[in-house]
Amino acid sequence: MKIAITTSQGNVGQHLTRMLIRAGVRPLLLSRDPENIATAVAEHVDLVQADSHDPDQVVSATAGVDAIYWVDPSTDSPDPLGDYRRATESIVASVEANRIERVVFQSSVGAEKRHGAGEIDGLAETEVALDACDVDVTHLRCGFFFTNLLLDLASIKSGRLQTVLPLDSPMSWVAPRDIAEVAALILLNPEWSGRHVRAIHGPEDLTWSQAATIISEELGREVHVEHISDAQMRVQYLQMGMSPGMADAILGMSAGLREGFEPEQNRSxxxxxxTRLRTWIHEELIPLL
Known part of the structure; x- marks a missing residue:
């Protein structure tokens, strides 16, 4: 079985790559910058340069592939949803041209809304497009990544986190390594077919208040979290250098998932x-502080 992975240096892809290597698979890594792949990893994989937004490159790179782990790559352009559409065109073209048998797609909780969830709408479009293809596909509807906290290290150091989400509304939080484990098991299992949706909810639902308490206890110092308005957060995003389109897309995710949203998949x-947040803090957050 020839398995391809996109965004192999991403939060999930780096773990998935090593898991497949340990399972005895030599995965094919699609990368815009293959020279950045660590030598220790490169010895055990096949590497090909390909931009996931370029259908011709992806079609060429995935010739002979049996299964693929597809991630719509992150973007910071004036038109993020347009970039998602281009990524969708790439995976659809590859499935159709190369008769790829199985796709495991990294989606998100909220994609079931289809519209009205900001950046997640781009993932929803990919789900719909893959469902229309003649391919066996599993959509991984992932919760809030623990690693999103790494984007706000300065705030954690200052003891003051901010969010536009309600502080006492529980949501699923998940370690990317656990997503990789689920993905690896599905990719290595030849006994499934058709369309499937697998939610990945992490060990427990947490509110932002609970998460701040856990972070404080594990760091041994107080980290507060406060609710701010969408307008205040948008100003901060723009000051960080985000394009207006990207700032609106990220804010749209929070807005779309906070007003009476109920996930399609229940926790089971x-x-x-x-992997619990406390464990992840010790393994990945504390070393960076």
């Missing part, structure tokens, strides 16, 4: 994964 043994 299938969606619950083991």
């Amino acid at each position: 043994v299938l969606t619950t994964t083991p």
Whole structure:
């Protein structure tokens, strides 16, 4: 079985690559910058340069592939949803041209809304497009990544986190390594077909208030979280250098998932994964502070 991985240096892809290597697979990594792949990893993979926004490059790179882990790459352009559409065109063209048998797609909780969830709308479009293809596909509807906290290290150091989400509304938080484990098991299992949706909810639902308490306890110092308005957060995003389109797309995710949103998939043994926020803080957050 020839398995391809996109965004192999991403939060999930870096773990998935190593898991497949340990399973005895030599994965094919599609990368815009293959020279950045660590030598220790490069020895055990096949590398090809390809931009996921370029259908011709992706079609050429995935010739002979049996299964692919597809991620719509992150973007910071004036038209992020347009970039998602171009990525969707790439995976659809590759499935159709190369008769790829299986796709595992990294989607998100909220994609089931289809419209009205900002950046997640781009993932929803990819889901719909893959569902229309003659391919076996599993959509991974992932919760809030623990690693999103790494984007705000300065705030954590200052003891003051901010969010536009309600502080006491629980949501699923998940470690990217756990997403990679689920993806690896699905990719290595030849006994499934058709269309599937697998939510990945992490070990427990947490509110932002609970998360701040856990962070404070594990760091041994107080980290407060406060609710701010969308307008205040948008100003901060623009000051960070985001394009207006990207700032609106990110804010749209929060707005779309906070007003009476109910996930399509309920928490179950299938969606619950083991790594707790406390564990992740010790393994990945504290070393960076």
